[in-house]
Amino acid sequence: MADPSAPASTDVDALTGKPTTGHEWDGIRELNTPLPSWWLYTFYATILFALVWVVLYPSLPYVRGITGWTARGAIGQAIEAERQRTEPMLARIRAATPAAIAADPALRTFALAGGRVAFANNCAPCHGAGGQGAPGGFPSLADDDWLFGGGFDDIEFTIRHGVRNGEDADARGVAMPAFLSSGLSQAEIADLAAFVLKLSASTADAAAAQRGAPLYEENCAVCHGANGEGNREMGAPRLDDRIWxxxxxxxxxxxxxxxxxxxVMPAFAGRLDAATINMLTVYVHALGGGE
Ligand code: HEC
Ligand code: HEC
Incomplete structure (x- = not known):
C-alpha cells in the first residue's frame, strides 16, 4: 500500500536529515513526519468496524441492520423470559393460601422476595421502607402489636379491604367519636387524657386520672376495653401499652x-392480583410478630 503521507517534495532538511513537506514560511520549513503505522492501521480498523456495525445493527435513521436486533426488543425478550421463569411459581402462589406458602420453604423464599418488592411499591410510603410505621397514624407492621390481628387471614383481609376508606364495604375500623362536640368539656378531656396516660403506666396527674376513671368507664371502655386492652373487631388500639x-x-x-x-388505608383487592396479595401477606407476617 502506498504511504499516503509520502513526501510531496524531495527536499531534505540539512539539520535533521529528514525529508520536508516542501512547505516553507519565512524560512521555516515543515518536516514530513508520517503518522505511526500502528495509529494509521488502528484508524482504518475503526472505520471497518463502523461499516460492519452499520450493516449489522440499527445505527442510521430508519435503517434496522440485517440482524434485526434492537435494544427495546432485547428488553422485551428478557422480560418475557423472566415471566416464563416465574410463572410456574406465581401460579402455585396464586393457588395456595398465605399459611400454606409460608410452610413451603421454596414458595416462602419466592414470596418474601416478591413481597418485599410489592411492599416497596405499594405500602412503604405509608408504613415505612421496613414496615416500621410513621408518625401520624401509620402503624408499625414490624412489631407484634396488632390493631386488627397479625394472623395470615387477618393481614390478608386488611390488605384486601383496607381501613375506613369508604370505597370497600368490608373495610376495617369503626370511627371513634369526637368527644368535644359530643358533650365532654375541655376539663373532662384533660382528665381522660390523664387516665389514658395512667393506663399505659406513663407519668400522669394522679388526681386528674382519678376524675377521668368514671368518664373512661362510661365513654371509652366499650371500644378500648375496661383496662385499655383494645378491641380488634373495631380496630380500637390498646391504650395500656406505650405504642402510640x-x-x-x-x-x-x-x-x-x-x-x-x-x-385510612386503601383497599388493594382491586389494585393488586391475588399472587401479589398472597406474597405481601407472607412478607408482612414475617416482618414482625406474625401470629
Ligand atoms: C395511604 C396510606 C397507606 C397505604 C398505602 C397502606 N397502608 Fe396499611 N395502613 C394504613 C393505616 C392508616 C393503617 C391503620 C389504620 C388505623 O388507624 O386503624 C393501616 C393498617 C394496616 C394493617 C393493619 C395493622 C394492624 O396492626 O392490624 C396492615 C396489615 C397493613 N396496613 C398493611 C398494608 C400493606 C401490606 C400495604 C401495601 C399493600 C398497605 N398497608 C398500604 C395506611 C396505609
Ligand atoms: C366507637 C369506638 C371508640 C370509642 C367509644 C372511643 N374510641 Fe378511642 N379509638 C377508637 C379507634 C377506632 C381508634 C383508632 C383511630 C385510628 O386508628 O385512626 C381510637 C384511638 C384512640 C386513641 C389513639 C391511640 C394511639 O395509639 O394513638 C386514644 C388515645 C383514644 N382512642 C382514646 C379514647 C378515649 C379516652 C375514649 C373515651 C373518651 C375513646 N377513645 C373512645 C375507637 C373508639
Missing amino acids: LYGGDKASIMHTIAFSRAG
Whole structure:
C-alpha cells in the first residue's frame, strides 16, 4: 500500500536529515513526519468496524441492520423470559393460601422476595421502607402489636379491604367519636387524657386520672376495653401499652379524644392480583410478630 503521507517534495532538511513537506514560511520549513503505522492501521480498523456495525445493527435513521436486533426488543425478550421463569411459581402462589406458602420453604423464599418488592411499591410510603410505621397514624407492621390481628387471614383481609376508606364495604375500623362536640368539656378531656396516660403506666396527674376513671368507664371502655386492652373487631388500639399511633404526650391524646382520628388505608383487592396479595401477606407476617 502506498504511504499516503509520502513526501510531496524531495527536499531534505540539512539539520535533521529528514525529508520536508516542501512547505516553507519565512524560512521555516515543515518536516514530513508520517503518522505511526500502528495509529494509521488502528484508524482504518475503526472505520471497518463502523461499516460492519452499520450493516449489522440499527445505527442510521430508519435503517434496522440485517440482524434485526434492537435494544427495546432485547428488553422485551428478557422480560418475557423472566415471566416464563416465574410463572410456574406465581401460579402455585396464586393457588395456595398465605399459611400454606409460608410452610413451603421454596414458595416462602419466592414470596418474601416478591413481597418485599410489592411492599416497596405499594405500602412503604405509608408504613415505612421496613414496615416500621410513621408518625401520624401509620402503624408499625414490624412489631407484634396488632390493631386488627397479625394472623395470615387477618393481614390478608386488611390488605384486601383496607381501613375506613369508604370505597370497600368490608373495610376495617369503626370511627371513634369526637368527644368535644359530643358533650365532654375541655376539663373532662384533660382528665381522660390523664387516665389514658395512667393506663399505659406513663407519668400522669394522679388526681386528674382519678376524675377521668368514671368518664373512661362510661365513654371509652366499650371500644378500648375496661383496662385499655383494645378491641380488634373495631380496630380500637390498646391504650395500656406505650405504642402510640398519634403520639403519647398529653396534648396528642387530648387532641385524639376531642376531635377523634380516622386513619385510612386503601383497599388493594382491586389494585393488586391475588399472587401479589398472597406474597405481601407472607412478607408482612414475617416482618414482625406474625401470629
Ligand atoms: C395511604 C396510606 C397507606 C397505604 C398505602 C397502606 N397502608 Fe396499611 N395502613 C394504613 C393505616 C392508616 C393503617 C391503620 C389504620 C388505623 O388507624 O386503624 C393501616 C393498617 C394496616 C394493617 C393493619 C395493622 C394492624 O396492626 O392490624 C396492615 C396489615 C397493613 N396496613 C398493611 C398494608 C400493606 C401490606 C400495604 C401495601 C399493600 C398497605 N398497608 C398500604 C395506611 C396505609
Ligand atoms: C366507637 C369506638 C371508640 C370509642 C367509644 C372511643 N374510641 Fe378511642 N379509638 C377508637 C379507634 C377506632 C381508634 C383508632 C383511630 C385510628 O386508628 O385512626 C381510637 C384511638 C384512640 C386513641 C389513639 C391511640 C394511639 O395509639 O394513638 C386514644 C388515645 C383514644 N382512642 C382514646 C379514647 C378515649 C379516652 C375514649 C373515651 C373518651 C375513646 N377513645 C373512645 C375507637 C373508639
